[in-house]
Amino acid sequence: MLNNRTAIVSPNSRLGKNVTIGDFTIVYDNVVLGDDVRVESHCILGYPTPLASGKPLVIGNAAHIRSHSIFYEGSKFGNGLRTGHHVTVRENVDAGTGLQLGTLTDLQGDTKLGDYVRTHSNVHLGKRTNIGNFVWLFPYTVLTNDPHPPSNLLIGVTVEDYAVIATMSCVLPGVRIGARSLVGAHSLVTKDVEPDTVVVGVPAKRLCTTSEIKMKDGTGEPAYPWMRHFQGVYPENVLQEWRAKFGRR
Amino acid sequence: MLNNRTAIVSPNSRLGKNVTIGDFTIVYDNVVLGDDVRVESHCILGYPTPLASGKPLVIGNAAHIRSHSIFYEGSKFGNGLRTGHHVTVRENVDAGTGLQLGTLTDLQGDTKLGDYVRTHSNVHLGKRTNIGNFVWLFPYTVLTNDPHPPSNLLIGVTVEDYAVIATMSCVLPGVRIGARSLVGAHSLVTKDVEPDTVVVGVPAKRLCTTSEIKMKDGTGEPAYPWMRHFQGVYPENVLQEWRAKFGRR
Amino acid sequence: MLNNRTAIVSPNSRLGKNVTIGDFTIVYDNVVLGDDVRVESHCILGYPTPLASGKPLVIGNAAHIRSHSIFYEGSKFGNGLRTGHHVTVRENVDAGTGLQLGTLTDLQGDTKLGDYVRTHSNVHLGKRTNIGNFVWLFPYTVLTNDPHPPSNLLIGVTVEDYAVIATMSCVLPGVRIGARSLVGAHSLVTKDVEPDTVVVGVPAKRLCTTSEIKMKDGTGEPAYPWMRHFQGVYPENVLQEWRAKFGRR
Numbered sequence: 001m002l003n004n005r006t007a008i009v010s011p012n013s014r015l016g017k018n019v020t021i022g023d024f025t026i027v028y029d030n031v032v033l034g035d036d037v038r039v040e041s042h043c044i045l046g047y048p049t050p051l052a053s054g055k056p057l058v059i060g061n062a063a064h065i066r067s068h069s070i071f072y073e074g075s076k077f078g079n080g081l082r083t084g085h086h087v088t089v090r091e092n093v094d095a096g097t098g099l100q101l102g103t104l105t106d107l108q109g110d111t112k113l114g115d116y117v118r119t120h121s122n123v124h125l126g127k128r129t130n131i132g133n134f135v136w137l138f139p140y141t142v143l144t145n146d147p148h149p150p151s152n153l154l155i156g157v158t159v160e161d162y163a164v165i166a167t168m169s170c171v172l173p174g175v176r177i178g179a180r181s182l183v184g185a186h187s188l189v190t191k192d193v194e195p196d197t198v199v200v201g202v203p204a205k206r207l208c209t210t211s212e213i214k215m216k217d218g219t220g221e222p223a224y225p226w227m228r229h230f231q232g233v234y235p236e237n238v239l240q241e242w243r244a245k246f247g248r249r
Numbered sequence: 250m251l252n253n254r255t256a257i258v259s260p261n262s263r264l265g266k267n268v269t270i271g272d273f274t275i276v277y278d279n280v281v282l283g284d285d286v287r288v289e290s291h292c293i294l295g296y297p298t299p300l301a302s303g304k305p306l307v308i309g310n311a312a313h314i315r316s317h318s319i320f321y322e323g324s325k326f327g328n329g330l331r332t333g334h335h336v337t338v339r340e341n342v343d344a345g346t347g348l349q350l351g352t353l354t355d356l357q358g359d360t361k362l363g364d365y366v367r368t369h370s371n372v373h374l375g376k377r378t379n380i381g382n383f384v385w386l387f388p389y390t391v392l393t394n395d396p397h398p399p400s401n402l403l404i405g406v407t408v409e410d411y412a413v414i415a416t417m418s419c420v421l422p423g424v425r426i427g428a429r430s431l432v433g434a435h436s437l438v439t440k441d442v443e444p445d446t447v448v449v450g451v452p453a454k455r456l457c458t459t460s461e462i463k464m465k466d467g468t469g470e471p472a473y474p475w476m477r478h479f480q481g482v483y484p485e486n487v488l489q490e491w492r493a494k495f496g497r498r
Numbered sequence: 499m500l501n502n503r504t505a506i507v508s509p510n511s512r513l514g515k516n517v518t519i520g521d522f523t524i525v526y527d528n529v530v531l532g533d534d535v536r537v538e539s540h541c542i543l544g545y546p547t548p549l550a551s552g553k554p555l556v557i558g559n560a561a562h563i564r565s566h567s568i569f570y571e572g573s574k575f576g577n578g579l580r581t582g583h584h585v586t587v588r589e590n591v592d593a594g595t596g597l598q599l600g601t602l603t604d605l606q607g608d609t610k611l612g613d614y615v616r617t618h619s620n621v622h623l624g625k626r627t628n629i630g631n632f633v634w635l636f637p638y639t640v641l642t643n644d645p646h647p648p649s650n651l652l653i654g655v656t657v658e659d660y661a662v663i664a665t666m667s668c669v670l671p672g673v674r675i676g677a678r679s680l681v682g683a684h685s686l687v688t689k690d691v692e693p694d695t696v697v698v699g700v701p702a703k704r705l706c707t708t709s710e711i712k713m714k715d716g717t718g719e720p721a722y723p724w725m726r727h728f729q730g731v732y733p734e735n736v737l738q739e740w741r742a743k744f745g746r747r
Contacts, residue, residue: 273521273522273540275539291540296565319566335584335602337583337584355620373620375637393637393664396714397721399616399634400713400715400728401728401729419638437683437684
């Protein structure tokens with residue numbers, strides 16, 4: 001372990017090979033890090049909570065956690081986790097491979113995320129959120145869970161594979177955002193969104209199918225499914241699958 | 250005082266019995282903490298500002314301040330304060346008992362809060378906000394104060410007892426949110442809201458009385474007043490009062 | 499340099515006269531600070547990134563950077579920079595004199611800002627944003643850049659001199675906000691805004707000219723151009739110019 005002199009790392013934590021812990025970072029007991037994990041400065045890993053029921057914080061290989069981020073014990077992440085700064089992740093999050101969490105993102109816990117999910121800055125996921133694979137959540141998206149706040153009834157939002165929620169949109173409790181759909185910016189989604197559909201507004205209404213949105217790059221090609229043209233940082237096997245499935249260019 | 254080895258605590262600060270100060274936390278001179286206060290790591294207490302006119306930061310008994318939070322001098326909190334992470338609280342805040350501030354909450358100062366107020370994540374209260382008792386502010390609520398920005402005229406928002414503002418709503422300067430009312434998610438409140446009333450939309454319009462909102466737990470009982478069914482963490486004397494006053498079940 | 503004992507400051511950084519570095523702050527190699535700069539605790543300056551192409555972080559004289567803030571290498575600020583807490587500023591930001599960034603503000607990089615720009619709390623500027631002089635961005639403003647997210651096409655927002663965007667508004671990619679215009683709170687701006695114009699709503703529509711908004715201070719004078727009455731912290735030469743140009747009272 002490459003441990004900066006000011007980090008405070010519990011001898012009970014289990015760190016893989018080639019792990020770096022930044023200055024002024026605290027690693028508690030109940031932490032399992034894979035190989036080649038880089039934790040930056042001013043972070044907290046494995047923040048203790050009784051709500052984790054003793055489960056450790058498990059982070060896969062090659063993670064990169066940027067500064068001032070906080071991960072509670074009791075959550076689990078596949079390989080390739082990457083975060084921005086000032087991220088907070090509470091207990092009982094179960095995330096797949098390649099999760100990216102933007103700066104100031106706030107995961108309240110009890111959340112499932114598939115593979116290659118990406119939240120941009122300042123995304124807030126309430127408890128019991130259920131996110132599929134390859135989902136995009138843009139800045140200031142809020143997924144709620146309480147149908148008549150405050151109450152003890154938590155009904156999470158479901159976001160299906162490849163769906164995209166644009167900036168500053170809010171989704172009401174229990175709503176299902178269909179696969180490959182697009183929620184326009186600054187919308188309030190009050191009911192289920194069909195697959196391959198664009199909704200916009202407060203409250204959000206159906207605008208068109210996603211294929212009717214054209215690229216503004218001069219080609220005029222359909223902008224969706226985005227898997228046909230977007231590069232991102234996806235591994236080659238994913239891109240190959242998209243070629244077969246979506247006709248990736 | 251249980252002082253972690255890396256904390257920097259002014260000898261002039263006045264700490265009660267059984268106070269814990271987390272690692273990498275700074276406690277300035279002008280700070281008065283009650284008994285059994287727990288301050289986590291990477292925090293700043295009593296941040297000096299001339300706007301506090303020399304008044305100390307006073308925090309009551311049994312407070313729990315989570316990591317990376319900043320409290321300026323000149324503010325005052327009753328017993329049982331609890332915060333999330335990355336909270337910022339400026340000068341001249343005067344809060345009652347049992348205040349809870351969610352992660353990333355940002356209090357700009359010059360604000361009065363009653364007892365048992367709860368802000369969820371990322372709530373922003375502009376200067377001169379006036380909040381009653383048992384008020385709920387859900388994530389990304391913003392209470393504004395400048396009627397024609399930028400100006401030197403600050404007219405705060407008033408939120409009366411038991412009122413609830415749902416996620417990502419914004420209230421314009423000088424507006425009064427009536428007692429026991431509910432502002433729906435992603436609304437812009439441009440004028441006063443009557444007591445016991447639900448408003449929604451941009452701009453927000455009256456939808457119904459709060460009693461017309463039914464529980465989604467299968468009972469179909471009215472969801473409001475929420476004091477009839479919500480558990481929360483209220484002390485027994487409060488719950489007893491609610492039984493008498495609101496017919497708590 | 500007045501270096502607090504716990505700060506970690508690279509000997510390769512170039513600091514001016516009378517610079518203060520707060521506790522638990524990290525200053526990397528590629529940093530140039532002017533005279534009389536005050537950096538508070540728990541900050542990171544010159545965070546290394548290949549996207550900066552080796553360019554340093556350059557901060558002018560008399561800057562004041564509040565705690566828990568992060569500045570990447572490769573950005574440049576004129577004199578008099580001031581920030582709130584928990585600010586994140588990435589690479590390739592080019593800012594003029596007197597920039598103020600509110601608490602939790604998040605600059606994604608590749609952004610140009612003129613002189614005396616002010617962001618309030620929790621403002622998010624996407625890459626390729628272009629901001630003029632004396633612009634005001636109020637809390638939770640988000641300026642976007644991706645016309646059909648996710649894509650590789652980034653088309654930034656332009657905000658012209660003296661324009662004001664009120665709280666919790668979102669501006670779509672490529673939109674131009676005209677000089678001295680006002681975007682009302684909680685609006686979604688989908689197309690260009692003419693100079694001296696007020697727009698409000700989702701989507702935002704023209705409401706009136708700015709001069710039709712009257713002061714609520716009892717005078718009933720026009721509230722805009724705000725440069726006629728607002729004090730702020732502008733230097734005397736600016737105020738004199740405004741007297742000549744806008745009839746400042």
